[in-house]
Amino acid sequence: MSLEQENVKSGEILDTKVLKKLYEFIQPYKVKFYLLIFLTLALAILAPTRPYFIQIAIDDYVALGDRAGLIQIIYLLVGLMILQAFVQFVHTYLSGWIGQVIIRDIRIKLYRHLLKMRLKFFDNTPIGRLVTRNVSDIETLADVFSEGLAAIIGDLLQLVTILAVMFYIDWQLTLVSLCTLPFLIISTYVFKEKIKVAFNDVRNAVSNLNSFLQEHITGMNIVQIFNRENREYEKFKEINIDHKKAHVRSVLYYSIYFPVAEIIQAFGIGLVVWYGATGVFDLEIQVGVLISFIMYLQLFFRPIRMIADRFNTLQLGVVSSSRIFKLLDSKENIANEGSFNPEKIKGNISLKDVWFAYNDEEYVLKNINFEVKHGETIALVGATGAGKSSIINLISRFYEINKGSIQIDGTDVKDFELGTLRRHIGVVLQDVFLFSDTIYYNITLGNPDISREQVMHAAKLVGAKKFIERLPGGLDYNVMERGATLSVGQRQLISFVRAMVYNPEIIILDEATSSVDTETEELIQKAIDKMMTGRTSIVIAHRLSTIQKATKIIVLHQGEIKEIGTHEALLELDGYYANLHKMQMKSMVI
Structure with missing residues (x-):
């Protein structure tokens, strides 16, 4: 059993088709x-207000000894911080919601789309990949809204607002502050490319x-039957x-990048302190301006550090x-264009020149x-x-024919509403699938x-x-996953009840008694006789003894009909x- 590798490549951030569908x-x-x-937008505007008001408090009130004015500015600053905290709360909650x-x-x-897919699609697509699409890939979309798109827009707006305020206050000090910016941008770009590859590898590994x-x-x-536990264990390792x-690798890149970014930021702050202190000594720069620029730099460098990570998200x-x-746009679903919706059907079936x-x-x-x-009964x-x-x-x-036609009561099966068609046909398969739920649910399917x-x-x-009543809880007995707590014969009996409870006009039995013991087979055979009374029946069986009463037997060989007749006629x-x-x-004699 080979494991299909799935390679994930990074997408273009501005993939207009994807963004339009989102x-x-x-x-x-x-x-x-x-x-x-x-x-x-409000957060981007509120972000630079705190340093700005601290600058005013120091230069216009502290330096002049204006206590009353200082108290007022403090009240205003506290009010703005509370407002910013409230806006941040609503923003975070709303983006997550x-x-x-x-x-x-x-x-x-x-999932609704998958329910309508042809069985051929599931034959060709690994189930693990579909699980990844429905769970891991969709979870990633939540990060796009909570940590991706909105956060990037907010960071970019915040950077523009902070730069505008800094240039407004002191353009020379701003240019000094930005001396280390090219180094941060270069390191951020390198980190972005490295972490992008690492993230791709992580998602490939998760999918695998x-x-x-x-x-x-x-x-x-199968693994245990063929004693492959050790080999499969090594493959899993x-x-x-x-x-x-x-x-x-992703942790390594983070552990390198963030300290480097902190060092670059420290150099930037050091330059501001050196240049600003010189200006303060020469009475060209006010103390409040210097302190506010240190705060602006911290606010400015933070989104730049985070933006690479968010771009990868x-x-x-x-x-x-x-x-x-791509999965939603796939055309593998069964066309349900028919509108014929009869309450009852007779059950006459005709296959004409069918190729598949x-x-x-x-x-x-x-x-x-x-x-x-x-x-x-055939x-x-x-x-x-x-x-x-x-x-x-x-x-x-479940599959579509390539050529020919299949009709029920003279109407092509494609003209039936799909749910109606299948409601009139009861199918009992050889491989019985039971959900991890009660017997009652597995029979009624909700x-x-x-x-x-x-x-x-x-x-x-x-x-x-009788066997259902003997189980703890009767119909409420939980059969566990795939009916693990029931015998093969009991699972088969439940599948018979599941088919019968819908009272279909057509009964299809696919090797329905091949997996049960002789005693259970005799019990089921009696039930089959009752089920077939008044119904159109199609039976597939390896045990020819179970089909001797059939109206006619169709013998297939390599996809072609070789013989049609009764049991006695075919023997002759x-x-x-x-x-x-x-x-x-x-073989029975042996």
Whole structure:
């Protein structure tokens, strides 16, 4: 089992297509978004007020001994600080709130989109990658709003405001203050490029970890059956080590950059103190101006230090957004353009000249033609890979045919509303999947229209009532993930109840009794007979003894129909079916 590596590349910060699509999700909350922009502007304006008023307090009141004026300016300064703190609180909360509601909306839309995808899409796409899209990538978008876009805009506005105030107060001292700025910009650029690569490596490692864990935890029984625990453990260690190294590299770049930025800032402040003190001694610069410039420098250098990190956050957000929108824009969903919505159907099924391929034109079904009348039971038999399961998947439109047509009661299945079509077809698969929930939920799948009485009636019909009643809690018994606490036979019985409780007109049984013991098979066989009464039935079975009563048997070989007839007629024909029957009888004797 190979682990598909997924490389993440940085996106362009101003990817207009991505930003435009993000804005579509902002539209329902545009009033709050515009309020966020306003608060960002307000913070940029409020940021330089504290040093400015401290300068006035020192030069205009302290230096002149004006106590009353000093108290007033202190009151004003405290009021402005309280206002700034309140605006900062609302800004931080609002940016986080907008981020969370938007990723909620995107996650819901993405999951709804996945629910409508063709099974072919899931055949070709690793589940770990889809989990990453729906969890990690979408979480990254929250950072775009809380630490990315709004924060960058705020930082840039704050820098412009501070520079304007500094030049207004003393342009010469401002130029001295900015002497070390080129060094900070260069170090910030180098850091930005290094941390961008490190972040990409981290996200690659996270994606690889998700894929590996999902695959190997799901397939743990195979790992243990073939005694591969040590080998898989070593592979996991390698992936985890790569994950650790990527994180350590990012930590290393942070640990180098921030001390360097602090040193550059210290040199800048030192130059201001030296030049400003000289001006103070020569009575050319006031003390308050010098103190305010030291505070301005601290305010000025802080957003520059943070902006590289925030640009990378924004870049990663754009990357995640583009991958999410690419998935949302994919055309792999099943077209549900039909409007035919009958309350009941008879169940006549017709396949005419049906061709089907999973990949391009590598056809697994070739020129399939047969009909099933209301109340008839047909059986599909053949070797593994003959195309039996493909046929039943096409009838329910889990896949789309390449050529030909499939009709129910004379209406093409594409003309049915998709939910209606599948509501009229009950499917029991060989590999029964149960959710980590109660038996009642696994049977009804959360349908509020199905009562417990209906469930128990269906359970009694298929012979599952007794075993359900013996379980702790009965219908409320939690089957755990994938039905781990139930036997194969019990899981199969629950799948029968699940099919029966919807009272479908068409029943499809895909190897439904192949995984149960003889006693349970006899029990299910009796239930099957009851289920098939008055219904159109399609049965797939390796055990030919279970389909001898079928109205007709269709023998498939390499995607083509080789024989059609009753059990007795096909035995007399002495062809494919007769050979399959002889081999099974021989194996039973042995």
